[in-house]
Amino acid sequence: MTTILDGFYKQGHIELLQPPQELPEGRVRVILISQESPKPPPCYLPYGKYPGDNTTLENFKDAEWHGEEEFDDQYGQ
Secondary structure, three states: OOOOOOEEEEOOEEEEOOOOOOOOOOOOOOOOOOOOOOOOOOOOOOOOOOOOOOOOHHHHHHHOOOOOHHHHHHHOO
8 A cells, every 4th residue: 555645854854744544564765845946837838839730829719618508507607
């Protein structure tokens, strides 16, 4: 069984925020997540990226979701 637990690493020790449920002992792998690392910028698909791509701005507008009356009526939105 694999369990993911939150915790902190400080001065060579790992402190878990909660004990593992129904898992008295086992092997561990630790991934340290730096709180200072910046979030990478979003990566967007640029217009005309692929050769032979004849996508137009109108195609993107046609593909936008504007809801469906039947769905909105059924769920009261």
